[in-house]
Amino acid sequence: MNKFSIRRLGLLLRRDFSAGYKSVFIAMAAVGGFVILVSVVSAFGRELGPVHKQMYFPLLFIGGYIVTSLTFKELHLNGQSVLYLTLPGSSLEKYLSKLVVTSAGYAFGSLFFYTAVSSAAEGINRLIFGYGHPFFNPFERFTLIAIAVYLVTQAVFLVGSVYFRKLAFIKTNLYLWLFGIVVVILVAVTGWFIFRDYAVGSRIDLEPYFQRLGDSGQLQAILGPMAEKFWQVGKGLFWGVMAPVCWVISYLRLRETEV
Amino acid sequence: MAEIATETGIEIKNLSFGYTKERLFSDLDLTLRGGNIYGLLGKNGAGKTSLLKLICGLRFPDAGACSVLGWEPQARPATLLEDIYFLPEEFHTPPISAELYRQIYAPFYPRFSEEGFREYLQEFDLPPKKRLSELSYGQKKKFLLAFGLSTRCRLVLLDEPTNGLDIPSKSQFRKLLARAGEEDRIILISTHQVRDMENLIDPIIILDEGKIIFQQPMYEVTRCLHVEVQMEQPSGDGVLYSEKALGGYVVVRKNESGEETQLDLETLFNTVITNRDRIGELFVPEETSTGGAA
Numbered sequence: 001m002n003k004f005s006i007r008r009l010g011l012l013l014r015r016d017f018s019a020g021y022k023s024v025f026i027a028m029a030a031v032g033g034f035v036i037l038v039s040v041v042s043a044f045g046r047e048l049g050p051v052h053k054q055m056y057f058p059l060l061f062i063g064g065y066i067v068t069s070l071t072f073k074e075l076h077l078n079g080q081s082v083l084y085l086t087l088p089g090s091s092l093e094k095y096l097s098k099l100v101v102t103s104a105g106y107a108f109g110s111l112f113f114y115t116a117v118s119s120a121a122e123g124i125n126r127l128i129f130g131y132g133h134p135f136f137n138p139f140e141r142f143t144l145i146a147i148a149v150y151l152v153t154q155a156v157f158l159v160g161s162v163y164f165r166k167l168a169f170i171k172t173n174l175y176l177w178l179f180g181i182v183v184v185i186l187v188a189v190t191g192w193f194i195f196r197d198y199a200v201g202s203r204i205d206l207e208p209y210f211q212r213l214g215d216s217g218q219l220q221a222i223l224g225p226m227a228e229k230f231w232q233v234g235k236g237l238f239w240g241v242m243a244p245v246c247w248v249i250s251y252l253r254l255r256e257t258e259v
Numbered sequence: 260m261a262e263i264a265t266e267t268g269i270e271i272k273n274l275s276f277g278y279t280k281e282r283l284f285s286d287l288d289l290t291l292r293g294g295n296i297y298g299l300l301g302k303n304g305a306g307k308t309s310l311l312k313l314i315c316g317l318r319f320p321d322a323g324a325c326s327v328l329g330w331e332p333q334a335r336p337a338t339l340l341e342d343i344y345f346l347p348e349e350f351h352t353p354p355i356s357a358e359l360y361r362q363i364y365a366p367f368y369p370r371f372s373e374e375g376f377r378e379y380l381q382e383f384d385l386p387p388k389k390r391l392s393e394l395s396y397g398q399k400k401k402f403l404l405a406f407g408l409s410t411r412c413r414l415v416l417l418d419e420p421t422n423g424l425d426i427p428s429k430s431q432f433r434k435l436l437a438r439a440g441e442e443d444r445i446i447l448i449s450t451h452q453v454r455d456m457e458n459l460i461d462p463i464i465i466l467d468e469g470k471i472i473f474q475q476p477m478y479e480v481t482r483c484l485h486v487e488v489q490m491e492q493p494s495g496d497g498v499l500y501s502e503k504a505l506g507g508y509v510v511v512r513k514n515e516s517g518e519e520t521q522l523d524l525e526t527l528f529n530t531v532i533t534n535r536d537r538i539g540e541l542f543v544p545e546e547t548s549t550g551g552a553a
Contacts, residue, residue, distance in 0.1 A: 008337060008367070015363050019353060079351035086315055088340040088367040255335075259317040 003090045012089050012097035031059060032117045039121035043132050052118040052136035056143070060110055060150050068102040068157040069169035072254070076165040081259045091255040098161075099247065103154055107147045111138050152238060155246035162253040267328060267443060268292040269314060269414070274323035276306075276313060283309055284469045287323070293413065293443040296436065298450065298460025300528050305466045307449040308348065311416045314447070315345045328413060341369055344407040345416040352391035352399045360391060360406070368410040379405030382431055396423045404432065408439045415439075415446045421455040433459050453524035463524065465531050473531045475542055483541050484530070485514035486522045499537060500530035513541060 035055055042051055074080040084094070118136040125132030137143065160172030195204050269291040277283045283306045291297055301307045312318040313325060316332035316339070325332060330339040353360065357380060365371040380387055383401040391399060400423055407415055421429050437459060440446065450456055463480070465473035484499070490507045500511040511522065511530045522530075531538050 003336070005337065011366050018355070018359070018363050077351070079347065079349045082317060082345065082347045082349075083351050085317055085335065086340055086343060086345050087364075088337050090337040091335060093337065256319075258319055259312060 003092050005090075005093065008089045009093045009097055012087075012093055013101065015087075016097060016101060028113060031063075032113075032120075035114070035117045036121040036124065039118070039133060040124060040128070043125040043129055048131070048133050051133045052114070052121075053143075056110075056114045056118075056136060057146055059114060060107065060146060061153075063110065064102070064106045064150055064154055065157045065172075066169050067106055068154045069161050069172060071098045071102050071158070072161040073168075075162065075254070075257055081257075085257065085259060091251065095251045095254050099158065102158065103151050106154075107150050111143070111147065114138075148239075152243045155243040155250075159246045159250045159253070162250045162257075267413075268445065269328070270324070270326040271313075272324045274313070274325055275321045276309065276318065277321065278309075282321075282469055287470055289464070289471050289474070291445050291447065293445055294440065295462060296440055296446040296448065296460050297462055297464055298448050298453075298456055298524070299464045299466060300450065300453065300524070301466035302532070303451075306469065307466055308418055310466065311345065311347075311418055311447065311449055314414075315343050315416055316340075317345075341367070342413045343416065344368075344410050344412040344414070346400075346403050346407050346418065346420060348419045348422065350399070350403055352394070352402065354390050354392035356390055357385060357387045357402055360402075364406070365409075368412065370411040372409050372411055375411070376405060376409035379408060379435065382435065383428065397425055397428060400424060401428055401432075404435070408435060411441075411444075413444050415444065417446070417448045417450075419450055419452070420448060421450065421452045424455075429455050453528060457524055460524075463527065465528060467532060467535070472535050473538060473542070479542060480522055480527060481514075481519050483514055484520075484522055484527070485512050485516065485518065486510065486520045486526060487512075499534050500526065502526070502529065 035052075038055065039051060042048075074084045087094075089097075115136055115138045122132040122135055156176065157169070157172050160168045160175070164171045191204065192199075195206060195209065198204050198206055198209055269289065271287060271289040274287040274289075275282055275285045276287075287310075289310075299307050299310065309318060313320055314327055314332060316327075316335040319333045328339060328342055330336055332339060332343075355363070361373075361376060365373070365376070380402075383398075383405055385394075385398060385402050385405065391402060394402065400420070404417075404420060407417075421432060424432060433455070436446065436448075448456060448460055450460075462474060462476040464471060486509060488504065488507045488509055493501045493508055493510045497512045498510055499513065501508050509526055511526060514520075
């Protein structure tokens with residue numbers, strides 16, 4: 001059935017680029033100007049901390065989430081949705097073209113862009129003042145971990161982009177907050193049921209429980225492996241499950257979209 | 260994904276569809292074959308646009324089967340989309356020139372004719388370098404028509420294509436479309452502007468109350484129905500439809516004399532809508548009468 005063709009994927013990417021390159025260049029100019037300005041002003045004030053690290057992470061996360069939230073905008077607009085959905089390309093190709101651009105494309109594009117702009121800013125600082133901030137290092141471990149975290153978490157905003165007709169970025173954030181609140185409530189209720197014998201009024205006082213376990217030397221034996229297990233499961237869910245689940249959900253939603 | 264490789268037309272069987280619990284279509288059957296420019300007529304809200312959307316996979320049926328050029332349109336396979344061009348009534352043109360539009364979108368259609376595209380642009384008098392967003396509604400529509408016909412898709416779906424076109428453009432449109440008819444190509448036009456489509460669309464399909472109530476080629480219409488203008492108000496069982504017109508009454512009867520008369524589409528539509536049952540008895544279903552081809 002020819003579900004996937006590199007040629008068509010390339011055509012879709014080219015189409016998306018030609019539709020959005022002007023906005024991208026405008027955004028790059030604005031961000032570049034801002035980075036240079038902040039860098040020069042803070043160097044002038046002799047504030048020589050790791051300013052580029054502090055500026056790159058919002059660009060990566062907030063910028064990336066906004067770009068991802070906007071990626072399926074045309075799917076929700078009259079006229080544009082017809083053109084997009086009847087464009088010869090399978091749902092998989094259409095989905096991958098958006099995923100590639102907003103995940104790896106954005107992460108590495110922004111990294112390359114920021115490295116260039118911050119280097120330029122620091123060049124200017126050194127020319128004007130003879131000193132500057134530390135150079136931004138794109139290969140630093142912390143930066144690479146941040147990129148990996150972005151690649152996983154942006155998948156959630158991809159789901160929001162396919163699902164929400166309007167204000168996808170805001171709505172996705174709201175749903176994440178709601179989800180967080182639900183999780184906290186669930187944990188609290190579960191904790192209450194497990195430790196309700198230690199309730200003192202509306203508060204749970206676990207001191208006697210820990211003392212009892214500690215006294216007999218069981219505390220470490222029980223909590224240590226349990227915490228480790230939770231941590232491992234949580235890490236596994238985050239790195240191995242979260243993004244693929246979001247990708248599948250958003251792909252299926254794209255496939256099922258009607259006009 | 261159902262693939263019926265031998266099919267070259269459109270086969271819809273027992274299709275049900277609705278936006279709410281109330282069905283828009285129930286048990287709808289429709290067969291379309293290549294080499295025809297079908298006219299899809301119906302009252303407002305009859306579901307003409309929805310039917311076009313179902314055919315190109317923008318809407319999914321609730322029940323029944325729909326096969327388009329051997330594919331299930333619901334899955335929107337790329338191979339099928341390469342063979343479908345749909346021009347909706349509400350369309351979008353990106354803010355780029357006609358030439359850039361061709362460069363970006365034409366490669367998606369393997370049989371796209373560059374030469375045909377240039378000719379269509381010339382015939383419609385469209386500037387290739389001007390941004391599409393700066394063109395008038397009618398010019399944008401002409402551009403999309405020119406592009407759609409140049410794709411040489413086997414299935415072209417046009418929803419109210421002459422809306423917004425000026426008088427010369429309407430006749431250009433008719434000329435171009437008549438020329439665009441190919442042996443294996445199905446052109447399906449949904450329209451209210453029946454006068455614009457006179458002598459172009461054939462066979463005629465009429466959709467009413469969720470069903471195809473009429474699907475006949477014009478030669479069958481001429482063979483079965485007789486139209487004349489008479490001075491007196493007509494009466495009697497033989498009259499299928501009559502309306503007051505300049506100089507008397509337009510009267511439609513069963514053609515018993517065998518004489519060929521020219522029935523315009525508006526009168527035909529009104530005749531069919533007001534006499535569903537009697538028209539149904541008069542006409543043999545198209546599939547039987549034409550041996551499967553319209």
